[in-house]
Amino acid sequence: MRMALGVSYQGRAYAGWQSQPTVPTVQDALEKALARFVDSPIVTLCAGRTDAGVHGLMQVVHFDTHADRPDFSWVRGVNTFLPSDIAVQWARHVPQSFHSRACALRRRYVYVVLQSPVRPSLEAGAVGWVFRKLDHEAMDKAAQLLVGEHDFSSFRASACQALTPVKTLYHVHIHRRPGRPVEDGRADTRHSFEPCYWRFEFEGNAFLHHMIRNIMGCLLMIGQGLKPPEWMAQVLAARSRDAAAPTFSPDGLYFAGPVYGPQWGLPERTPAYDWLP
Structure with a gap:
């Protein structure tokens, strides 16, 4: 099945979103947490890569997995294994036709x-x-x-x-x-x-x-x-x-995240939008 996650993060401690072999990145931290949660490797694709030091209010990622868990379980379970400056905000089961990058309007x-x-x-x-x-x-x-x-x-x-x-x-x-x-x-x-x-x-x-x-x-x-x-x-x-x-x-x-068509039923914002000055 295909899952979509909304992820927020502080970028200061990371060399950007995209996985790199020698420096910490947000993608590496997320995929490591997902792998621990489902006890299987998971590769994510994001809506938009961010550079070193840049923050995310609502990065959207998708991935395929055999693990069948309730949406709330993906949020609380994965967050258990994430560092304090990264958190999954929401999770949704999505059709196989959904692509976090290609479907962003x-x-x-x-x-x-x-x-x-x-x-x-x-x-x-x-x-x-x-x-x-x-x-x-x-x-x-x-x-x-x-x-x-x-x-x-x-x-x-x-x-x-x-x-x-x-x-x-x-x-x-x-x-x-x-x-x-x-x-x-x-x-x-x-x-x-x-x-x-x-x-x-x-x-x-x-x-x-x-x-x-x-x-x-x-x-x-x-x-x-x-x-x-x-x-x-x-x-x-x-x-x-x-x-x-x-x-x-x-x-x-x-x-601040991508904008998708209403057919996907994905959230448009996270609480961090209201915290930001």
Whole structure:
């Protein structure tokens, strides 16, 4: 039978999703736990691979097995053998025609940034960080220039294995979550802005290697006033990685999961969606 699992994880301790022979990966940890649970080797296929340090709110995997267990048993049983920073959120029996990657209609990513004069501590590894105030209107104007079908070569890593750089970005939403205002009148006015979190949401049919992190690098340059919003169109049109900003940190990047058609009956979100700033 074929099973689908929704898996969440903190990526900081792992060299990405995909199995590698000499470093810890999320896939290796999951497959090891599955093998212990059913006492047989299991190979998983995922909806979208994540890089080192990138987190997963709802990675979806599928695999074939002879083990016949209730859905809740797959969740609790497999989690018994997983490290504390990886957890199966749900399990479903699915038809043999289901494929976690091929059946995904869209994919979603979220990037969380802390805007603060002081670097993150409790959130270290879970958020990106900027120490300058960000301009919401400028970033949103630049982000909308990316919506639609485009050649995203300027945001493509050299190691990208995608067959084409042409992808469709359906929307980019930027939200600001206010923090506590700085009230110390003695503070240096250059750094006494209100600390807050920014949440950048991306949804597209597919994404290139490092595409979101490279877009984030450009958006944050624009948000800090280092480039005008119109610069984003110039970067996109250049179709050259050299035209864009440096790749931003993986710390605040979350794979929010794929979007499937209703015929599969799979969950669309996990509780982690509501925890994330």
